[in-house]
Amino acid sequence: NLEVRGNPSFSPDGKWIAIAAKEGASVRVFKVPLDAGAPARLVDSVSTNPVWSPDGTMILYSGTPRGRSVPLKAVTPDGRPLPVPALAVDRLGDSYRFLPDGKQLIVKLGGFRHQDFWLVDLGTGKRRRLTAFRPGESLVRFDVFPDGKRIVFERVRENSDIVLIELPRS
DSSP: EEEEEEEEEOOEEEEEEEEEEEEEEEEEEEEEESSOOOOOOOOOOSOOOEEEEESSEEEEEEEEOOOTEEEEEOTTSOOEEEEOOOOOSSSSOEEEOOOOOSSSEEEEEEETTTTEEEEEEEETTTTHHHHHHHTTEEEEEEHHHHHHHOEEEOOOOEOOOOOOOOOOOO
C-alpha cells in the first residue's frame, strides 16, 4: 500500500524494484520484492529517483532538494550508505544513469535551461563533459542504450511569442 512517486528501477536479477513512495509527509526510497513480502525502507531521509546499478550492489537516489538541485546519494540493497562523488543534479526529470560497467554514470548537470550531459567516474569523481547544448533548452528525461554508446533524450525548447491585440473602441 505505498503511494509511489516516480519511476521504479528493477534489480538486475529481476527479483526487486526500488521505488520512491510517500511515507507520512515525506518521500522515501523503498525496496519491494516482486514475489511476496513487505517493502523495506532503504533511506530514512527525503529521497527520490532510485536507479539500480547493473551489478546490483548499489542504488543511486536523489537526496533532500536544495532549490532546483538535489545531492546524488547511494545505498546498498540492504540500506547501508555508500560513498559517491559529490554531485548536485537537477531534481526535475531523469538526472543520472549507469553505464553498463556500473563504474561510470551519465549525469545531467547545469542550470535552468542550460544543461549538458557529463560522464562521471564513480571511483575517482572525475567528470568529462559530453555535450555542449546551446542555452535556452531543458533536458528532461533520458536513458543510455544497453551498449553504453548512445543516449536517447527529451529536450524541451521554450519558444513562445507575446502578442498584444488592441480591441476596437466602441
